[in-house]
Amino acid sequence: MSHAERTYPDPVVNLETERYWAAAREGVLLLKKCKACGVTHFYPRSVCPHCLSGDTEWYPASGKGRVYTYSVMRRVATPFAIAYVTLEEGVTMMTNIVECDLDGIAIGQEVEVTFRTTEGGHALPVFRPCAKGAP
Amino acid sequence: MQRRSKTPIAKAYIAGAFEHPTRKAVDKTVPQLHAEVALGALQDAGLTKDDVDGYFCAGDAPGLGGIAMAEYMGLDLRHIDSTETGGSSYVLHVGHAVEAIAAGRCSVALVTLAGRPRAEGVATLGARNYGAGVPDVGFEQPYGPVITNLYAMAAMRHMHEYGTTSEQLAWIKVAASHHAQYNERAVLRDVVTVEDVLNSPMIADPLHRLDCCVISDGGGALVIVTPEIAKAIGTRCVKVLGHGEAIKHLNGGKVDLTYTGAVKSGPVAFAEAGVTHADIDYVSIYDSFTITVLETLEDLGFCEKGKGGPFVADGNLISGVGKLPFNTDGGGLCNNHPNNRGGMTKVIEAVRQLRGEAHPKVQVPDCTFALAHGTGGSIGTRMGSATVILGRNDA
Numbered sequence: 001m002s003h004a005e006r007t008y009p010d011p012v013v014n015l016e017t018e019r020y021w022a023a024a025r026e027g028v029l030l031l032k033k034c035k036a037c038g039v040t041h042f043y044p045r046s047v048c049p050h051c052l053s054g055d056t057e058w059y060p061a062s063g064k065g066r067v068y069t070y071s072v073m074r075r076v077a078t079p080f081a082i083a084y085v086t087l088e089e090g091v092t093m094m095t096n097i098v099e100c101d102l103d104g105i106a107i108g109q110e111v112e113v114t115f116r117t118t119e120g121g122h123a124l125p126v127f128r129p130c131a132k133g134a135p
Numbered sequence: 136m137q138r139r140s141k142t143p144i145a146k147a148y149i150a151g152a153f154e155h156p157t158r159k160a161v162d163k164t165v166p167q168l169h170a171e172v173a174l175g176a177l178q179d180a181g182l183t184k185d186d187v188d189g190y191f192c193a194g195d196a197p198g199l200g201g202i203a204m205a206e207y208m209g210l211d212l213r214h215i216d217s218t219e220t221g222g223s224s225y226v227l228h229v230g231h232a233v234e235a236i237a238a239g240r241c242s243v244a245l246v247t248l249a250g251r252p253r254a255e256g257v258a259t260l261g262a263r264n265y266g267a268g269v270p271d272v273g274f275e276q277p278y279g280p281v282i283t284n285l286y287a288m289a290a291m292r293h294m295h296e297y298g299t300t301s302e303q304l305a306w307i308k309v310a311a312s313h314h315a316q317y318n319e320r321a322v323l324r325d326v327v328t329v330e331d332v333l334n335s336p337m338i339a340d341p342l343h344r345l346d347c348c349v350i351s352d353g354g355g356a357l358v359i360v361t362p363e364i365a366k367a368i369g370t371r372c373v374k375v376l377g378h379g380e381a382i383k384h385l386n387g388g389k390v391d392l393t394y395t396g397a398v399k400s401g402p403v404a405f406a407e408a409g410v411t412h413a414d415i416d417y418v419s420i421y422d423s424f425t426i427t428v429l430e431t432l433e434d435l436g437f438c439e440k441g442k443g444g445p446f447v448a449d450g451n452l453i454s455g456v457g458k459l460p461f462n463t464d465g466g467g468l469c470n471n472h473p474n475n476r477g478g479m480t481k482v483i484e485a486v487r488q489l490r491g492e493a494h495p496k497v498q499v500p501d502c503t504f505a506l507a508h509g510t511g512g513s514i515g516t517r518m519g520s521a522t523v524i525l526g527r528n529d530a
Contacts, residue, residue, distance in 0.1 A: 012273040021273075042388030043274035049387035069295070069392060071287035071339045073279065082284045084390055091388030094275050094516075107295045124277050 003102050006078040010120040016046045019058055024123035029061040029113045031089055042091035062088045063113035065127065072102045081105055085127050099128035143409050143526055145374035146237040147244075148365035149229070151180030151358030152486040154464075154479075158322050158471060160251040160352040165197055166207045168249035168354050173208055176356035181368055182243060187358075189214035189241025191232055193224035195250045195354075195474050204247070214241040220382070220519025221511025222421065222476035224248075225357070227521035229482060229507075230378030232359040242361045249354030250474020257350075271385075275516070282423070282475075283347060284339035285515025289392040290426035291341055296393055296441065301341055303444035304425040305332035308345050308468050310452035311422065315465025317494040322349040323469040346425040348467035348477065355479040357486075365528075373489045374526035376410065376504075379403025384517035393441075395427075396520025397434035397508060404506070405436075408524035412437055415524075416502045417488045418459060419481035421510035422466040428452075431508055432459075435522065454497040463488065463497035478509030482523065489527045503530045 013021050023030040032044035036053035047054050070083035081097040083105070097105050098114065111127035118124050153175030160168060169192075177183060190212050196204045200217035204210075214235050220227055225248050232244035265272070293299050309329055315321040327345060335344040365372035381399035405411070418437070420428045429443040437459060438446035451457035464470045464484040467477040485505040487493045493502075504526050511519035 006279070009277050011277050012267045014273070016270075017273055040388070042385075043271055045270065068390060069288040069292035071284040071291055071341075073281070073284045073339045074337045075283075075339070080279055082278050082280060082288065084288060084392075086390075092385075092390035093388065094278050094280065096278050107292065118277060126278075 003100070004078055005098060005116070006076070006080050008116050008118040008124050010118045010122050011124065013122070017044060020044055021122055024115060024125055027115060029063050029125050030058045031061045031087070031091065032056050033059055040089050040091050042093045061113070064088050064130070065111055067097065067105065067107050067109045067111060068092050069107055070097060070105050072105070083127070085111055096126045097128070098126050143374065143376045143530065145362060145376055145526065147233040147359050147361060147375050148372040149357055149375060149482070149486050149525065150360045150365055150368050150372045151176035151182065151356070152483045153179050154355045154471065154483045155249070155353035155473065156320055157353045158320065158351040159253045161254045163251070165195070165249055165251060166204065168251065169196060169204055169247045170208050172249055172354045172356035173245055173247050176245070176358045180358040180360070182358060184208060184210060186243045187245045188212055189232060189235055189244035191216045191228035191244060191246040193217065193228070193248065194219040195248055195476060214244070220521065222423065222478045223509030223511035223519040223521040224476070225479040226482060226507055226509030226523055227380045227519065229357065229359060229375060229523050230380060230521065233375045233378065236359065236361050242364060244359040246357040246359070247354065248356070248473060248476055248479040250476070251352040252475055253350055253352045271516070280515070282513065283342055285513040286424045286426055287339035287342045289430065289514045292392045293426065293430065294341060297444065299429065299444040301333055302329050303448045304346055304429060305329040306448045306450065307422070307425040307428045307452065308332050310450060310457070311462055311466045311468040313453045314463045314497050315469030317496040318465045318470050321465040321470040322351055323465070342424060342426070348423050348472040349469065350475065351471050351473055353471060353473040355473065355483050357479070357482060370528040371490050372528055373486050374528065374530055375523060376526045377404040377406070377408030377524040379407070379522045381520045382518070383520065392515060393430065395430050395434050395510065395514050396518055397431045397522065400520040400522040401435040404522040404524050410504055410524060414504045415506050417463070417485065417499045417505040418461045419485045419505070419507040420461050421477050421481060421508055422462060422468045423472070423477060423510065425468070427510055427514060428461070430514060431510065435506070435508065454499060460497070460499050463493050463499070478511070478521065481507040481509055485525055489525055503527050
């Protein structure tokens with residue numbers, strides 16, 4: 001059973017991250033990879049946190065991952081699940097888990113990206129459980 | 136492990152320590168609270184503000200770094216340090232003060248903390264806001280991170296990897312409450328049981344209300360001096376034997392919430408002090424939440440990684456009962472967590488223990504060596520860690 005969802009505040013968008021948010025509006029989760037050391041990082045930066053190279057490039061994520069950890073916030077009008085999801089590309093990002101029974105979320109659970117519209121009309125990547133039997 | 140026998144040499148001493156008695160400061164300003172704790176610590180040391188030539192403060196001090204508070208208190212300084220690492224700042228400041236004193240940059244260092252979140256009605260259910268220019272903000276704030284659910288995610292992962300239970304976490308609160316019953320100034324003085332903790336409202340799974348620290352106003356101050364000044368002041372001065380500091384973060388998306396910056400700050404402090412875990416008679420461990428204590432004790436090496444649950448259970452942290460008495464003032468969990476920054480009170484209670492001035496019911500007999508540890512920011516994202524190891528005047 002899905003839960004009622006809170007309203008989502010707008011992200012802060014800046015020169016380094018506007019492309020990420022523009023892609024999100026198109027339904028794409030973008031990641032940043034370093035062309036010098038080859039390592040993907042998160043959150044996306046112009047400068048690679050692993051080698052400080054400024055030669056980084058965007059690429060689309062598969063959108064699939066697993067719940068690394070989560071917590072359901074209970075002491076609010078509309079309870080919600082905050083989580084870290086480890087993507088197939090190896091990085092772990094903060095997010096929300098939606099379209100599920102909040103009491104049924106589990107570490108290790110397979111999830112896939114979906115998007116929510118924020119108060120100011122941005123698209124926010126969130127994750128929902130993968131459909132059972134889906135590849 | 137055998138206890139050490141050699142007398143460690145201290146480069147500086149804590150001569151004054153003062154915890155503001157208030158827990159709700161409706162009728163005082165923040166600068167006033169800073170000045171009151173400064174006076175308290177200076178009087179405790181038998182010094183005056185004109186003796187102070189080094190000042191250390193963090194982000195809770197109004198104004199630009201230490202400038203405004205130096206003016207407010209009329210300080211004439213030759214050394215300032217406003218390193219900001221959240222609640223760990225004041226533990227870190229002790230270390231920086233020792234370095235400055237050893238380098239001859241100051242001889243009497245004052246550290247202050249003050250704030251009034253209760254009087255100002257600042258709710259911790261809101262997201263912490265460090266400004267739109269902070270690079271992580273866009274990728275985190277829309278998801279509703281607050282203090283509790285960030286620490287809760289660390290607890291959830293620790294439980295998953297190591298089998299830690301809510302009952303084990305609850306024992307940390309139980310131990311703190313056993314100590315707080317003797318502290319007449321503690322916000323929460325009732326002794327609680329494991330069941331009380333588990334039956335308190337769930338705030339953010341798996342943390343209950345009683346897994347969380349109190350919100351309180353007030354603050355505290357420390358005065359750190361040269362060995363020569365300490366000798367003149369007398370035997371209530373406490374040796375600072377070692378310190379370490381670290382920042383731990385999300386590492387570009389290689390996230391591991393099961394450990395803290397204490398894995399780095401702890402070994403540095405122990406190595407400098409030349410003592411081992413078996414030497415430590417008392418610990419002050421940052422306790423914003425029960426999980427903070429559990430992960431920190433593991434990371435400092437008081438037990439094997441992942442074994443924090445069994446280690447804290449069954450009263451092992453209760454003075455007079457367990458093997459490692461902690462936070463004998465009741466800690467942030469029961470006594471005081473002024474301005475949501477618990478590092479200062481951690482050092483103050485360690486000083487009380489080494490002076491033999493803790494409450495008689497919780498005083499550790501023959502307390503010779505103590506450790507104080509601070510955590511700042513969030514173990515669920517990015518954090519500062521600072522560890523100091525202190526010794527009794529004759530240690």
